[in-house]
Each structure stands twice: as C-alpha cells, then as structure tokens.
Amino acid sequence: MDVTLSCIPSGAFQLKIAITGKGGVGKTTFSGLLARLYAAEGNKVLAVDADPDANLASALGISAEAAAQARPLAEQADLIEERTGSRPGAPGGLFTINPKVDDIPDAFSISHEGVRLLVMGKSKEAAAGCYCPEHVLLRRLISHLILRSNEVVILDMEAGIEHLTRGTASGVDAFIVVVEPGQRSLQTARHVEHLAKGLGIKEVFVVGNKIQRDSDKAFIEQHLAGMKVIGFMSYAAETVQADLDGRSPYDASPAAVTEARAIKAKLDDMLTSRKKQHSV
Numbered sequence: 001m002d003v004t005l006s007c008i009p010s011g012a013f014q015l016k017i018a019i020t021g022k023g024g025v026g027k028t029t030f031s032g033l034l035a036r037l038y039a040a041e042g043n044k045v046l047a048v049d050a051d052p053d054a055n056l057a058s059a060l061g062i063s064a065e066a067a068a069q070a071r072p073l074a075e076q077a078d079l080i081e082e083r084t085g086s087r088p089g090a091p092g093g094l095f096t097i098n099p100k101v102d103d104i105p106d107a108f109s110i111s112h113e114g115v116r117l118l119v120m121g122k123s124k125e126a127a128a129g130c131y132c133p134e135h136v137l138l139r140r141l142i143s144h145l146i147l148r149s150n151e152v153v154i155l156d157m158e159a160g161i162e163h164l165t166r167g168t169a170s171g172v173d174a175f176i177v178v179v180e181p182g183q184r185s186l187q188t189a190r191h192v193e194h195l196a197k198g199l200g201i202k203e204v205f206v207v208g209n210k211i212q213r214d215s216d217k218a219f220i221e222q223h224l225a226g227m228k229v230i231g232f233m234s235y236a237a238e239t240v241q242a243d244l245d246g247r248s249p250y251d252a253s254p255a256a257v258t259e260a261r262a263i264k265a266k267l268d269d270m271l272t273s274r275k276k277q278h279s280v
C-alpha cells in the first residue's frame, strides 16, 4: 500500500512536475498514470498537455468526444486577442506581456476521474520562432500554474525543454525524464539534465520505460550514472493495446498501474525528504 501521502488531507498537497524526454518514450503514458494516481488519492490534479501534438486526453481515459471540449488554448484566437490585445498572426501588433490568466484553468479545462485537463495546443507561428501573443499567454499561464498552491500539476511536455525559460521553470519541483533502453533517449536525458541545471530546476529524476529484461535496467543505470533513476516500467502489451483502443493505461493495464504507483511512492519520498532537508 502506498502510505506516503495517506495522511495528507484531500486537496492540500502541492506538487509541480514536468515530464520530459525524447519523442515516443512514453511521456504521455506516464503523465496519464501519474495524474490518475494522484487524483485517486484525493488530490486536486491539473494535467497540462504542453505538447503541441496533444494526446494526453486519451492517456487520462477521456473519450475523443469529451476531449473535443478541451479546445487547445493556442488555437483560441478570440481568447488570445481578448487577453493580450492582439490576434495570433496579426502583423506587427502590440500586445500586453502580462495578460490575465488566473481564470483560464477553471474556464477551459475538462474534468475526468478527478483530473482536470488543460490543452495548450499548437501555435502556427511557433515554427517561425516568433514572439507572438499566444506564446506570451501560454508562457504566463504555465508560470501561473506552477505557482498555484494546493494542487498537483503535471506537465506533459513536448520532446525537449528548450522552450522553457528560467522564470517559467523555476517553480517546478522536479523534472522527470522518461527514457527507454537505447542510446538516443539516454542522450536526451543528459541534455535535459544539462538544460535543467541552467534553468534552476531543483531535481531531475529518470524513469526507465519499456523495459524487457534486467539488462535493460543495467544499461540505463550505467549510461546515466550520476542521475537519479527512480524506477522502471516494463514493456507491456496491455499498454500498447490501451493506446490502440484509445483507453487509459490506468484503466486498462493493472500491471502498469502497480509499477507507476511504486515510482510515485519513490518520487513522493525523494521530494518529501528534500523539503525536510531544506526546512532545517
């Protein structure tokens, strides 16, 4: 049984986690599991789909019809114009750099099994690297979410964290880098570790996913020596099937839930002992 947080009153727990890693390693799958696990304990949970290629809804168990209600914020031109004074794509517009965002999480999220989902969406201008009103709105919103109290916020990031600024990231309790047995995702983990230091992130943890044999664990631990590997998730046919069926691994893969629960307990432990160390 996971006893780490059982004495914490419902809704009072506060935690801000960003899930990162190479594309396809299982960030969204793990984000969905973690969000559902925190919610099942009675915590107030906000899951943020910060990947422009948004698909966290199905990993949370939200049906495609319900997910359609969570319109990606970056695509809501009226909202962006109302808040920033400028419409996305409008040439040369002036816009405010501190738009009001505090009502957005409640107004634009959808709820499922105790998890609220907010979808950031894709900015058309992002590819051009422009400084546009939708970026300002989303960046300010993320900063706001990270500083909100009494809430577990889980950010399912796009591959890479280059778009995070120091200001945005500094309130995050921990980054979790999901890796799989293979050189490429491990390189990404090292890269994230490096960037995280520069951003002032307090902790970077690693979760090894899609493990098929013990040597996979050793491979990850050996290549990421010095990083904190907090657990492993087995390669699971049920997880693949859940994705094929558009179901949440939380609902479809009991073995994955058990493994994710153990990782969550470790995470809670590490962060609790860190907070204790810093309060003495």
Ligand SMILES: Nc1ncnc2c1ncn2[C@@H]1O[C@H](COP(=O)(O)OP(=O)(O)O)[C@@H](O)[C@H]1O
Binding pocket: 021, 022, 023, 024, 025, 026, 027, 028, 029, 030, 209, 210, 211, 233, 234, 235, 236, 237, 239, 240, 243
């Ligand atoms: N432990 C696992 N076992 C088997 N398949 C997995 C596992 N974790 C993730 N997957 C599958 O890998 C694919 C990519 O996972 P996803 O969570 O979308 O990755 P990311 O968000 O990092 O791009 C999905 O089809 C998912 O079902």
Ligand SMILES: [Mg+2]
Binding pocket: 027, 028, 029, 051, 055, 156
């Ligand atoms: Mg993803």
